[in-house]
Amino acid sequence: MSTSRTYFSRGAIIKDNRPLSFDYVPENLPFREDKLRDLSIKYRPLLFSGIPTNVAITGPVGTGKTVVARRFSQLLKEVAIEAEICIKDVYVNCRQRKTDSMVLLGVVNRFDEHFPDRGFSKQEMLRIIKKHMIKSRCHLLIILDEADVLLKKSGSDLIYSFTRFQEEQDCPFSVSTMLISQKNPLDFLDPSTLSTFKRTNLLRFDKYDREALKGIVEQRIELALYPGSVDPEVPDLIADMSEETGDARFAIELLGRAAEIAEERGEELVTPEHARAAKAYTKPYIYEDIVDSLNIHQQIQLLAAARLLRKKAYTTTGEVEREYSVICEELSKKPLGHTQFWQYLKELDAQGLITTRRSGKGVVGNTTQITIADIPAEEIIRYLENRLLSK
Ligand SMILES: Nc1ncnc2c1ncn2[C@@H]1O[C@H](COP(=O)(O)OP(=O)(O)O)[C@@H](O)[C@H]1O
Ligand SMILES: [Mg+2]
Structure with missing residues (x-):
C-alpha cells in the first residue's frame, strides 16, 4: 500500500529543484563574466567614493539581464564591506510596481518592512528614504527591472528625482540606479533625465548562441540533477531547440521539464526523447x-x-x-x-x-x-x- 511518504519520495534524477526555478541566482554566470566586469567598472565611482552612478541594460528576453543584475548587486555588497562603505541595494520589478508611489514604497520597505502603504506623497517618501539612509549611513543602489513599464506609465520624473537625489534632498549619501529593459530604457527618458545618464553607460546583452546555451544548461544539470542522470547528448539537443530564440530561460525550462517527464515515467536517465517531449509540451501542435x-x-x-x-x-x-x-x-x-x-x-x-x-x-x-x-x-x-x- 502506498503511504503519503511514497508519493513524495525522491526521484532518481532531480537532486535539488531550486536551481531549476527562474529566480535562482547561480554563483557563476557562464558567458556573462564580461558583463559582470563591465558593471564593476561602471560602478567603481559608487564603490570607492559614493559617487552616484547610473547604468542602463538592454537586450532580448532570456539573455540574463535580471540574473546578472542580481548577481552583480550581491558581489557589489561583498566588496563594499571590504571597502568599508555601506551600499544598500533595492530590486524593484516595475511590472509589479508600475507607479512612482509603488516603486518608492518598495524602496522604503527595504528599510522598514512595516511602513504603511497609504497616505504619503512622493516628496514625503523621498524624505523618509533620506532619513533612513542617514541613519544607516548607506548609499543606495536602486535596480529598476522592466523599467519600460514604469517609464511608459509614469514618465521619467521619479528617475530624475533619484539621479538628483543628493542635491535635492541635501543628503550626504547618494542614490545610484540601474535601469533594465528589453527596449532601450534611455529612449524613454526626457532630455533632462537623459543628461544624467552617460551614453557609454548602456550595456547591450545579445541573444545567447548555441555554445552559451549548452554551457548554461550544463551548469544547471550539475546544480540540480544527480551525476550521470542525463544522456550526454541532451545539452546539445536543448541548445539546438533554444538557439532560435537565444533564450536561456527557455533552455532551462526545457531541461527542468525533460527531467520531470523522465521521473514521471519512472526512468533513471534523461534522454533526447524526454527533451523532445518537453519541447512538444511547450509548443502548440500544428x-x-x-x-x-x-x-x-x-x-x-x-x-x-x-x-x-x-x-x-x-x-x-x-x-x-x-x-x-x-x-x-x-x-x-x-x-x-x-x-x-x-x-x-x-x-x-x-x-x-x-x-x-x-x-x-x-x-x-x-x-x-x-x-x-x-x-x-x-x-x-x-x-x-x-x-x-x-x-
Ligand atoms: N549566463 C548565465 N548563466 C547561468 N544562468 C543564466 C545565464 N543567463 C541567464 N541565465 C538564467 O536564464 C534565465 C533567464 O535569465 P534572465 O536573467 O531572467 O533573463 P532576462 O532578464 O534577460 O529576461 C534565468 O533562470 C537565469 O538564471
Ligand atoms: Mg528579466
Whole structure:
C-alpha cells in the first residue's frame, strides 16, 4: 500500500529543484563574466567614493539581464564591506510596481518592512528614504527591472528625482540606479533625465548562441540533477531547440521539464526523447497538418530519421539515406536518386521538421548531422507508420 511518504519520495534524477526555478541566482554566470566586469567598472565611482552612478541594460528576453543584475548587486555588497562603505541595494520589478508611489514604497520597505502603504506623497517618501539612509549611513543602489513599464506609465520624473537625489534632498549619501529593459530604457527618458545618464553607460546583452546555451544548461544539470542522470547528448539537443530564440530561460525550462517527464515515467536517465517531449509540451501542435502536406518520399525520409533517432540525439544523412531505402523497399517504392533525396531533405529542414548541422566532430567527408528537435521520435513513428504502412 502506498503511504503519503511514497508519493513524495525522491526521484532518481532531480537532486535539488531550486536551481531549476527562474529566480535562482547561480554563483557563476557562464558567458556573462564580461558583463559582470563591465558593471564593476561602471560602478567603481559608487564603490570607492559614493559617487552616484547610473547604468542602463538592454537586450532580448532570456539573455540574463535580471540574473546578472542580481548577481552583480550581491558581489557589489561583498566588496563594499571590504571597502568599508555601506551600499544598500533595492530590486524593484516595475511590472509589479508600475507607479512612482509603488516603486518608492518598495524602496522604503527595504528599510522598514512595516511602513504603511497609504497616505504619503512622493516628496514625503523621498524624505523618509533620506532619513533612513542617514541613519544607516548607506548609499543606495536602486535596480529598476522592466523599467519600460514604469517609464511608459509614469514618465521619467521619479528617475530624475533619484539621479538628483543628493542635491535635492541635501543628503550626504547618494542614490545610484540601474535601469533594465528589453527596449532601450534611455529612449524613454526626457532630455533632462537623459543628461544624467552617460551614453557609454548602456550595456547591450545579445541573444545567447548555441555554445552559451549548452554551457548554461550544463551548469544547471550539475546544480540540480544527480551525476550521470542525463544522456550526454541532451545539452546539445536543448541548445539546438533554444538557439532560435537565444533564450536561456527557455533552455532551462526545457531541461527542468525533460527531467520531470523522465521521473514521471519512472526512468533513471534523461534522454533526447524526454527533451523532445518537453519541447512538444511547450509548443502548440500544428504538426500533423504539416506532415500530411509532405510528399510520400519526404514522409519516408522523416520516418527514417525518426527511427534512427529513437535512442539518440543525432544521426547522419548517410544513415537516413540507408534507412530510407529500407523503408522504400518495405513499401515497394522506387527510392529517389541522391540529388533529389538531398533536395527533399533540405525542404524538411526549411520547414523545421528536422534540423541539420554540419558535423564538427572530425568526421571524414561532408557528414551532416540530423536531429529532430521538436517532437518525440516515437510520436512521429507512430503517426507515419499508421499513414504509410497500413495502406
Ligand atoms: N549566463 C548565465 N548563466 C547561468 N544562468 C543564466 C545565464 N543567463 C541567464 N541565465 C538564467 O536564464 C534565465 C533567464 O535569465 P534572465 O536573467 O531572467 O533573463 P532576462 O532578464 O534577460 O529576461 C534565468 O533562470 C537565469 O538564471
Ligand atoms: Mg528579466
